[in-house]
Amino acid sequence: MTDEEYRANLNGINIFFGAVLGFVLAGTETLETAGFTLVLVLCSAIVISILYISSSERRLVYFLYTAVGIACLPQVVTLIGPAGTTLPPKLIPTLAVWTAMTAFVEFAPRARPEDIATPRP
DSSP: HHHHHHHHHHHHHHHHHHHHHHHHHHTGGGGGHHHHHHHHHHHHHHHHHHHHHTSSHHHHHHHHHHHHHHHHHHHHHHHSSSSTOOOOTTTHHHHHHHHHHHHHHHOOOOOGGGOOOOOOO
């Protein structure tokens, strides 16, 4: 994969899953303000850590951190969220697939610049 293909993959994944996340979060507006705020804060922290997978020198650490964060999300909401705070049912799968696809692209082999042939006209 060339650098351009790598960037295109990540941009496509991030745009697509950003849109899907917006759809998945529909319905959280019925939560009380404190619960809604908690879901937004936790969700944004996971999204930021997904983006760090491809932006940090510590890609594996951020991948593991993100995977653990996603796995623990329901328990965290139960522990610290106000009564009645629930996560949308499709949130965990959405974040998990986004993380997995980002990791796949990030850890896939990439072409070195000197291995790339001169582009055809």
